[in-house]
Amino acid sequence: NAGVTQTPKFQVLKTGQSMTLQCAQDMNHNSMYWYRQDPGMGLRLIYYSASEGTTDKGEVPNGYNVSRLNKREFSLRLESAAPSQTSVYFCASSELVTSGDTQYFGPGTRLTVL
Amino acid sequence: GQQLNQSPQSMFIQEGEDVSMNCTSSSIFNTWLWYKQDPGEGPVLLIALYKAGELTSNGRLTAQFGITRKDSFLNISASIPSDVGIYFCAGQLNSNYQLIWGAGTKLIIKP
Secondary structure: OOOOEEEEEEEEEEOOEEEEEEEEOOOOEEEEEEEEEOOOOOEEEEEEEEOOOOOOEEOOOEEEEEEEOOEEEEEEEEOOOOHHHHHEEEEEEEOOOOOOOOOOEEEEEEEEOO | OOEEOOOOOOOOEOOOOOEEEEEEEOOOOOOOOEEEEEOOOOEEEEEOOOOOOEEEEEEOOEEEEEOOOOEEEEEEEEOOHOOOOEEEEEEOOOOOOEEEEEEEEEEEEEE
């Protein structure tokens, strides 16, 4: 089992460029999440998908879109990247979105927007 | 938005020392989680707490869910070099299922 995988691991973009971050899990989990992590701050939820076919906004959704392609895959798209989106992005998955369920994290994508 | 106050921000300790860190919030949580993040990796769950007053151990790690449901602490006994990393607390509200994260405690072991 690979768990949660993310691609790419590193990316540098210019302001205004677009890109999609890919995430896949092989644990047959129903729920998937996208977080960003900035220095000195905790993780902040961007979007989540409680189950296949549903997506919901988290704490910081502006500037992002997501697609739950199927049960395994959940992608995050930056349509017009801005320097404020320089961050480390983590994808996570869990069996259910309900209280207390363990979230398993991928290794992260380190994004720099110039 | 909701915030968790995690302290200390960083700790410099000698190998073998005990470590203590905590998180407080103005909100009541129904779940407290403690994660560890190694450099270049995603967070990994250490301990999950589901009831007020609950005390749970995982090897040398012990965590407690505060009676008021607004705080939690994590203790590490007899620290070893592989304990270095960033420790995060996270709380889950009853009203929705989103995790609210602390800013992390960076643990450094002095040579």
